[in-house]
Amino acid sequence: MKAKKGTKLVMMGNEAIARGALEAGVWVAVGYPGTPSSEVIMTLQEYKADMYAEWAINEKVALEIAFGASIGGARSLVTMKGPGLNIASDPLLSAAYSGVNGGMIILVADDPGPITTQTEQDSRWYGPLAKLPMISPSNPQEAKDFTIIGITMSEEFELPVILRTTTRVNHAVGDVIAGEIIEPKKFKSFSRDPERFVRAGMSWNLARHKWLNNRLRDLEKSTKYPLNSIEGEGKKCIVTEGVAYQYVKEALSSEKNAFKIIKLGLLYPFPIPFLSESLKGCEEIYVVEELDPFIETLLRANTDALNINAKIFGKLNGGLPLEGELSPEIIGSFLSIKRKDVVWRAEEIQVPQRPPPLCPGCPHRNSYLAILAGISKAGFNRKEVPIFGDIGCYALSVYPPLNAIWTEHSMGASISMAVGLKIAGFEKPVIATIGDSTFFHTGIPPLIEAVNKKVDMLIVILDNSVVAMTGHQATPAWIETETGRRTKEVKIEDVVRGIGADEVRIVDPYRIDEMTKTVAELLKKKGVNIIIARAPCAIYEMRKRGRPxxxxxxxxxxxxxxxxxxxxxxxxxxxxxxxxxxxxxxxxxxxxxxxxxxxxxxxxxxxxxxxxx
Amino acid sequence: MQKKINILISSVGGQGGLSLSRMIAEASAIKGYRITTGEILGMAQRFGSVLSFVRIGINEEVYSPIFSKGEADYLLCLELFECVRSLSYLKFGGWVITSTEVKPPISASLEGKKQVEKVPSYLEAIRKHSEGNLISIEPKLVKEVVGTLRAINATVLGAFIMLSGVFDDDAALEGIRKVLKSERAIEISKKAYNLGKSIAEKAMPIHADNKS
Incomplete structure (x- = not known):
């Protein structure tokens, strides 16, 4: 990270984005951990740059912090995974009407596969939905370069820029040429301007909408930023973006001149002038993209504006799959390229699968065993007491032999879904299990809902005092962040008591018999009862202090x-x-x-x- | 020389497969090769199956961070179950370097001895699949010589370099240095690396095709 300008580095895409932030003079970097986006903030924290690089309580808060910094002229970066942007979508759409003064990048990392995400969400739709510029790098070098371009573009057009990546860019490692690290751009000025910064139902919102549309039109025509490119010539043309471009290049490496490759780095506003120029003379257009037919849809909708008459092949007519990752192999067959002879055989022995289990010593294992035993001890059948799960390592309790959680939906949903089931008329007890950081993230409003509406349930907060699944990041319960910033710890017990939970017990899940008794006792009690099962994450503890x-x-x-x-x-x-x-x-x-x-x-x-x- | 080399690293989360991939990437960059890797981080790193794709371009570009079945020139494994699971990635004529460590997944152990009984046949299956292009590393020996299994990825790296000659010791050791933080870990890995080289030297046929 300290390397001088011109040094060739080996970097993961996320490290390259972090380096890009330093070269772009970002002062505020904030986010919520989520694979495959987490390493950007982690890298900045490790580097100990002179900047604010911290985790926020959730993506909405993170985006608002970055936005607040950028309306004051500071340069900012906010990072999250695809579903995180759903949580932050409210401030996202409003931010487009207000605009920024300091450059602001919103990194959203999608996960075709999906490898570690709940859905194969295609966040590219947030470009047209939020009406914000969206750029897409295809490898670590571009991940760094586009971060810098994005900041410049954001300042020129006064709009936050969405940097959209996928796992194979975030977690790919490749060569990156370092540029100059510059002084971070901090607060400049902020003055009252209600028409710009007051949104709620105001008459001027229509004018701001027009302002926004004009900005996008200007950007669409801009040729200043080296984001889109053309390679080769011919009547058979490929339009592609992101890592799919790398797959195309790989698939074509044996037939270099057969296709014209049009690579989009600017996904939104849809670059009509560039495309109409580059698609001239194309008779067949092959759209190669992962997840949804985003480019293809926009291309088909704009054939008049683009003045094209070519046949378009893509996902909408079944040439490429709508689900899963692409690969050079899939693309090769889509483009009817004869593949080099690849001879392979299936393995003769089938070995049992190895889904990720809870780690040895994981306190969540004990908690779930205590919950399951507690259900029986209270006189219920395990099959009649639903355990709502939430997002975190403890979702792994779904696998045998625990077979514990019944649901795992979205951040914080364990409590609200349990509320819903009870309201529907479910008469047996319900249990919601939620990790400490997920509770802080979006679990607090559902708890207020449950307490306020007097919905009987047992909530077990699995408190290992760290965001474990994404690589051990800080929570609001820490007294100091990763960068050494002193903080005021927020205690879960204070929060839940303040909300008005009926019973609050703090237990040590390693004392499994005691916890079982507590579960059985509280399960039979009316009210919103909470068990805080508190013990540190075993592998985090092992790295810090060794094993017991x-x-x-x-x-x-x-x-x-x-x-x-x-x-x-x-x-x-x-x-x-x-x-x-x-x-x-x-x-x-x-x-x-x-x-x-x-x-x-x-x-x-x-x-x-x-x-x- | 102009060529692309595809390497698949197959391991159980926590064994050092990702570090091995990064070591190879760093060493390749030192030699001026083009490099790209594709790995899966996050939840999969904890005792789950982990695959890392490493692609090196010598005087040639490499684009895609991943490759398909049948395209691995080298399959480097840190565990036997995972090695068998990944065999279909091996190119016809490719080489396998594997630690013979066995970490049965819970799904296997839950079935009693039914699954684990098959393990002794795994190495034979790998040998058959690779048509004898196999270097196996006994974890017991590594533990004896190096004192720990933590650096077994460096042993595999040593064997890989001895076999492939893709880069020299200096580059390999620099790669190790860039990935590991403590001097002690680097020293242990050096020892492990040298052991890997000597294991490969003994196992290799006199005229190994790949050693040019």
Whole structure:
């Protein structure tokens, strides 16, 4: 990150965006963690640049912070994954009418596949929806360059610019030539201007809408920014963007001159003048893009303006799939390019799948076991008490052997969906489980709803005091951020008591029997009752302080009943060829949960055994 | 020389597969090669299956960060289940370097010995699939010589360099240095790297095609 101008660096797309922010003089970088976008802020934090680089409570707040900075003339960057922009869409649309003074980039990272996201959302539609400029890089070098271009463009047109990426750009590693890091642009001035900054139903909103449309028209015609490009010549033309461009280049590497490639870096406003020029003479147009037929739809809608008469091939007529990632192979067959002979055979042995499990020692495992046991202890059947889940590592409790959560929907939805089910007339108890950072993110309004409407439920807040799933980021409960900024901690117990929850208990999930009792007791009680199950994330703790110990299986005593594995599903446990159980010593955290389920007392603390010897 | 080299790294989250991919990328860049990798970060890094695609272009451009089945010149594995799972990516005539460490997924262990009984046949299946183009690394030996399995990715890197000659030791060690932060970790990885080289040297046929 400190490299001088002209140095060739190896960078992940997200690191390149972070570098771009430094080269563009960004002063405020803010976001909410979400794969595949998280490493941008993390990189800036690690670099300890002279800037504000911190996580915000959620994407809406983050976007408003960046916007607030940019109306004061500071340059800003806000980062989030696709679904995060849905949460931030309210300020997004208003921001377009107000505009900015300092350059503002909104990074939104989509996830074709989907690899780690709930849907295959195509956030490119936010360009036309919010009427904001949207740019799309295709590799790490462009990720850096476009961040800088975006800031300049944002200042020229006084509009926030959406930098839209996908996983294969965010998490691709490639060469990047470093540019000059410049002084960050901080606050300049802010003066009262209601027609610009007061939105709610005001008569001037119509005028602002016209202003916005004029800005977009000007930008559409601008040739100042090197975002779009053309390669090759011919009557067969490809229109593409993002990583799909790289796939096209790969697919065409053996037939270089067969196609004209038109690459869009500016996705919105749809660059009509550029396209109408570059599509001249094309008889066949192949649109290659991931997820929705976004370019294709706009292309088909604009054939008159573009003055084209060519045949268009894409997703709408079935040439490319509407779901999943593309690849050079898929594109090659779409373009009818003869592939180099690739000979491969399927593997002869099928091996069992390895979905990501809860880590060894994970306190969430204990919490869910206590919840499940608590349901039985309270006299209910597990099949009649729904456990609403939320977004976080604990969603992995859906897999065997826990088979715990029933739903996992959107951030904060565990509590509100449980409210809905109760209102619908569901008479048995309901449980909502939500992580600490998800609770802070969007869990607080649903809790207010539940308390205010007096909807009986048990809420278990799984508090590991970190945003674990996305790589251990800070929460509002920290007293200091990653960059060393001192903060005032916000305590979950204070928040939930302040809202008026009926019972609030703080339990240690490693004391599983106590937690089970508490679950059983509160499940039978009326009101909104809350258990805060508090224990630090095991792998985060292990990295910081080492593990508390490790356990071993005494081979002679193990009968191979597999009770330990069946109960916990801990990935440090495995079955041997003899059908007995062993513990991967290096992976064991030493929580001792498995020992609790062993009827033969064959699982013992490794240190204790070593001492005896 | 002008060529593209596709490498697939297959591992269990937490074993160092992503670091290995970055080490190769850094070392390749030092040699002035074109480089692109595609990896999956996030939830998949914790004890789940992790695939990293690494593509090197020697005097040639590489564009796509991923490739398809049958296109890997080298399959580098840190675990046996994952190695078998990824075999279809191997190019006809490609090489496999694998640690023989076994980490049965929970789904296998839940079935008792039914699944794990098959594990001894995995290495044979890999050998058959790669038509003998296989270098296997015993974790036991690594632990003996290096003292830990944490640096087994560097052992695989050493074996890969010995076999492929894609870049030299200096570049490889610089790659390790750029990825690892502590001097101690770098020292351990150097040891692990050298072990990988000697394992590969013994395992390689005298006239390995790829060593030019």
């Amino acid at each position: 110990g490790y356990y071993i299986v005494l081979e002679d005593l193990c009968t191979g009943c597999l009770a330990c594995i069946r109960a916990t599903g801990c990935p440090a446990l495995y079955t041997t060829e003899e059908g007995k159980v062993k513990i991967m010593e290096d992976d064991c955290y030493g929580c001792g949960l498995c020992a609790k389920y062993c009827p033969e007392e064959a699982i013992v603390s490794g240190e204790k055994v070593a001492k005896k010897d």
